[in-house]
Amino acid sequence: MLGAFSAEERRVLPAHERAHPTHRHARLGTAVALAAAANPLLTPVRHMVAFLLERWADEQAAAAVGDRASTARALARAALTAGRREPPHGLGFTDHAVSRRIAALQAAPPPRLWPPAAAVMALGALTALGAADATGDLLRLLEPVLP
Known part of the structure; x- marks a missing residue:
C-alpha cells in the first residue's frame, strides 16, 4: 500500500x-x-x-x-x-x-467545540445533582408517611 x-x-x-x-x-x-x-x-x-x-x-x-x-x-x-x-x-x-x-x-x-461541550456537560451534571438532591429531600419528607 x-x-x-x-x-x-x-x-x-x-x-x-x-x-x-x-x-x-x-x-x-x-x-x-x-x-x-x-x-x-x-x-x-x-x-x-x-x-x-x-x-x-x-x-x-x-x-x-x-x-x-x-x-x-x-x-x-x-x-x-x-x-x-x-x-x-x-x-x-x-x-x-x-x-x-x-x-x-x-x-x-x-470548529473547536470544547467550550460549548464543557458547558453542556456542566449543565447536565448540575441538573443530575439537583435531581438527586431533590429526590433526597422528597424521601425525607415522605419518611413519616411511608411504612
Whole structure:
C-alpha cells in the first residue's frame, strides 16, 4: 500500500494510526460495542461512533501533516489499494463511510467545540445533582408517611 503513496501521503497513514492509541479510541469503541451488545437499540450508535473515531483520526492526521487535501488523497488511495498487490484500475471501494470521510476532509475543518461541550456537560451534571438532591429531600419528607 505504501508504494502507491506519494512521499507526502506516506506521512498521513502513520499520523492517522498514531491518533487511535493516543486518544484511546479502542477503549471508547469497546465501551460502545458493549453497550450495543447489552442494548441492541444502540447498534446505530455503535456504527456512528466507529465512523466518528475514524474521522477524529483523519482530522488528527490532517493537523499533523498540515494538509487536508493530501490527507484526503491518502485516504482515497488507501481505500483503493487496500488488500491489493498492485494499484487498481477502477474504483475499488463502495463504502460510503470512506466517501463521507474524504468529503469531510475536503470541506473546512470542524470548529473547536470544547467550550460549548464543557458547558453542556456542566449543565447536565448540575441538573443530575439537583435531581438527586431533590429526590433526597422528597424521601425525607415522605419518611413519616411511608411504612
